[in-house]
Amino acid sequence: MSSRHHFLTHEIGSLAKPEWRVSGVSDRSVPEAHIQEADRWARLLDIDHAKLVTLLRQKKRGSKDKELIKKWASLFAIRLQEKAGLDLVYDGEQQRVEMYEYPVSQSLGFAFKGHVRSWDNKYYKKAAVITKPRIKKPWHVDEFLWAKQQAISRLKVPMTGPYTIAAWSYDEYYTKASFGFGTKSTRLLRQKARRAFVTDIAKYLIRPNIKALVEAGATWIQIDEPAVTTYPEDIPIFVEAFNQATTGIKNCTFSIHICFSDYTKLFPHIQNILNCSEYTFEFANRDSTDLGLNKHERIGYEILDWFKKYRITSTIGLGVIDIHSDFIESPQLVRDRILYAVKVMGDPRLVNPSTDCGLRTRTWKVSFAKLENMVAGARLAERLL
Amino acid sequence: MNIATLLHGIYPRSEELISATRAFDRQRIGKSTLTKTIASDRLKLIRLIQKLPIDYPNDGMLTHQDLFRALVESSTNMASGSLVRFFNTNTFFRTPLVAGKPILEPKKLSHHYPYDGHKHTTATLPSPLTFYALTHYTAKINSREKKQAINALIAGAIRYLVSHDFQLVILHEPFLVFDPERRKTAATYSAEVADLKEALRVIGGEIPLVLMTYFGDAAPVLAKLLRLPVQAVGIDCFETDLEDIKGLSFADKGAFLGVLDGRNSLVEEPRQIVSYVQKFISSCRPDHVYLGNNCSLEFVPQPIAEAKLEALKEAVKLLKKHYE
Numbered sequence: 171m172s173s174r175h176h177f178l179t180h181e182i183g184s185l186a187k188p189e190w191r192v193s194g195v196s197d198r199s200v201p202e203a204h205i206q207e208a209d210r211w212a213r214l215l216d217i218d219h220a221k222l223v224t225l226l227r228q229k230k231r232g233s234k235d236k237e238l239i240k241k242w243a244s245l246f247a248i249r250l251q252e253k254a255g256l257d258l259v260y261d262g263e264q265q266r267v268e269m270y271e272y273p274v275s276q277s278l279g280f281a282f283k284g285h286v287r288s289w290d291n292k293y294y295k296k297a298a299v300i301t302k303p304r305i306k307k308p309w310h311v312d313e314f315l316w317a318k319q320q321a322i323s324r325l326k327v328p329m330t331g332p333y334t335i336a337a338w339s340y341d342e343y344y345t346k347a348s349f350g351f352g353t354k355s356t357r358l359l360r361q362k363a364r365r366a367f368v369t370d371i372a373k374y375l376i377r378p379n380i381k382a383l384v385e386a387g388a389t390w391i392q393i394d395e396p397a398v399t400t401y402p403e404d405i406p407i408f409v410e411a412f413n414q415a416t417t418g419i420k421n422c423t424f425s426i427h428i429c430f431s432d433y434t435k436l437f438p439h440i441q442n443i444l445n446c447s448e449y450t451f452e453f454a455n456r457d458s459t460d461l462g463l464n465k466h467e468r469i470g471y472e473i474l475d476w477f478k479k480y481r482i483t484s485t486i487g488l489g490v491i492d493i494h495s496d497f498i499e500s501p502q503l504v505r506d507r508i509l510y511a512v513k514v515m516g517d518p519r520l521v522n523p524s525t526d527c528g529l530r531t532r533t534w535k536v537s538f539a540k541l542e543n544m545v546a547g548a549r550l551a552e553r554l555l
Numbered sequence: 556m557n558i559a560t561l562l563h564g565i566y567p568r569s570e571e572l573i574s575a576t577r578a579f580d581r582q583r584i585g586k587s588t589l590t591k592t593i594a595s596d597r598l599k600l601i602r603l604i605q606k607l608p609i610d611y612p613n614d615g616m617l618t619h620q621d622l623f624r625a626l627v628e629s630s631t632n633m634a635s636g637s638l639v640r641f642f643n644t645n646t647f648f649r650t651p652l653v654a655g656k657p658i659l660e661p662k663k664l665s666h667h668y669p670y671d672g673h674k675h676t677t678a679t680l681p682s683p684l685t686f687y688a689l690t691h692y693t694a695k696i697n698s699r700e701k702k703q704a705i706n707a708l709i710a711g712a713i714r715y716l717v718s719h720d721f722q723l724v725i726l727h728e729p730f731l732v733f734d735p736e737r738r739k740t741a742a743t744y745s746a747e748v749a750d751l752k753e754a755l756r757v758i759g760g761e762i763p764l765v766l767m768t769y770f771g772d773a774a775p776v777l778a779k780l781l782r783l784p785v786q787a788v789g790i791d792c793f794e795t796d797l798e799d800i801k802g803l804s805f806a807d808k809g810a811f812l813g814v815l816d817g818r819n820s821l822v823e824e825p826r827q828i829v830s831y832v833q834k835f836i837s838s839c840r841p842d843h844v845y846l847g848n849n850c851s852l853e854f855v856p857q858p859i860a861e862a863k864l865e866a867l868k869e870a871v872k873l874l875k876k877h878y879e
Contacts, residue, residue: 290620340820342821351792351814352794430638
């Protein structure tokens with residue numbers, strides 16, 4: 171194996187919204203402590219932020235000012251990831267509300283119903299599809315163009331996938347005929363309804379959005395599908411939708427991100443996925459924090475055996491950083507997780523180290539430390555190849 | 556025919572309480588403000604329950620973060636682990652971790668199952684099978700010991716509830732029936748029901764129990780469940796085909812029908828509920844019928860949950876006219 175191999179490191183998408191961004195886009199005055207936080211990060215990330223400070227100190231901030239504050243947050247997020255040493259970056263989704271709410275609010279055919287719990291005291295605003303979904307305006311092009319202007323590193327744009335948007339929505343349109351007490355025919359109708367809903371999203375929302383991004387210059391788009399194993403019998407629908415959304419679109423790398431799921435359900439169906447260069451999964455959440463290269467220590471990575479068994483030749487976006495805890499993975503732990511994956515997959519080119527999922531539930535201090543150590547761990551692993 | 560309404564599981568938090576919990580997590584408000592907001596939500600729910608009315612209400616379990624957390628936080632040798640999706644919902648629970656023999660501390664449980672003189676007559680607990688299946692044991696104990704430990708924990712919780720005048724316990728049992736790929740065999744069901752029977756021997760006898768199955772089709776296992784020592788057996792009416800349970804006798808057993816779909820924003824039509832319940836009664840002849848939500852209502856926003864409970868009220872009015 172070549173010792174000059176370079177592991178491509180990346181994260182998944184979200185970073186926490188810093189306090190100055192949250193208070194900056196509200197109608198409250200921005201506390202001095204928040205401005206000092208912006209100042210600390212600007213110094214670390216070498217950002218000339220004088221104009222941001224002026225903006226944050228304004229007593230009244232209009233909608234244009236608030237949009238500008240979000241763009242500043244995007245810049246900080248890009249620089250944070252670049253400073254940590256990531257090869258692929260994005261803007262921490264600083265201009266988005268949340269991975270479901272944002273795309274749905276930018277689409278026609280949905281009505282928001284209210285908040286429901288994700289876990290603990292985390293919620294999301296859930297919508298119902300009320301008519302055939304259609305694109306209102308491309309979701310991420312403006313944000314991408316801004317990020318493209320600011321970034322030094324290559325960009326990877328995260329986008330919520332069709333199956334997840336459907337699974338996380340109520341259905342008051344496709345399923346209306348089948349709403350009722352359980353019978354064999356209502357069960358069949360419900361699955362048909364899910365297929366129609368998902369494939370319409372793929373055709374009328376995802377594909378146009380992808381084309382718009384590629385036209386704007388995007389060269390890597392990550393389709394986020396955390397809900398894909400919700401109904402295991404629907405995995406073929408997910409495959410069909412991904413293929414519908416991406417087939418024939420050139421000059422762009424596509425990856426699929428799935429997390430906190432039973433990945434065994436994906437097999438063998440993902441053998442039928444066309445055009446996916448990388449599967450980015452969560453593993454660190456399930457793994458031990460012991461150092462070591464054997465199965466017992468690396469218990470979180472059992473599913474890699476399935477990729478080998480089913481001869482999936484796409485790269486693995488290897489989750490080596492747990493995003494649900496403040497535990498800072500050491501570079502040595504990251505190294506061992508990477509080397510174990512290389513051992514199983516047989517080729518370092520099939521392994522790209524990543525975070526398990528977005529880092530939005532961690533502070534920037536914790537996120538930065540984790541990302542730095544992920545990159546350091548990748549460099550340690552390279553030396554031992 | 557005795558028809559009663561029953562509310563179980565975790566009720567959705569109001570937007571005010573949602574904001575308060577977020578603010579608490581961000582340390583923008585303190586515990587006492589949060590507690591007051593919880594109390595206010597609880598009071599609104601109690602008033603709604605009294606207005607409807609609900610015959611067997613609960614207090615909404617507004618402090619519960621998931622089905623297991625109250626018991627985990629009230630026990631020594633237990634902790635909360637990683638986040639896992641709760642069956643095929645988009646809501647996650649923290650895996651209960653057992654590091655040794657769990658010992659319940661009733662004082663801690665009182666925070667989650669408060670008794671303050673209101674008639675919150677029911678309490679919801681995880682049923683043994685679901686609890687065993689979703690728990691991770693870090694202690695080195697064998698399968699029998701694991702089950703005994705969980706059974707003892709649930710039994711302790713039930714003793715607490717009995718001593719605080721709760722009148723009915725609903726055991727949430729989705730694990731038994733959740734089988735989306737229809738792979739479970741008769742042998743598997745037999746083994747699982749045998750485990751349940753043994754668990755009920757330990758936890759039962761002190762208070763009427765309702766075994767509530769949901770998120771799956773109860774038909775393949777219902778005949779066996781009807782032989783268990785519980786007051787009533789519950790089915791998810793959106794997953795179980797009446798045709799498949801036609802003729803199964805509920806004689807001397809109550810039936811709990813989950814006729815409100817906790818995962819659908821569409822509100823049930825009272826007349827459709829009535830028609831379904833009438834068909835069920837004529838087919839299965841239960842001793843008495845409870846009607847309510849199929850699963851926790853926390854999967855819909857609060858206004859939708861209220862609309863569903865209103866629909867239930869209308870349906871029960873029509874049913875009582877027919878049967879009484």
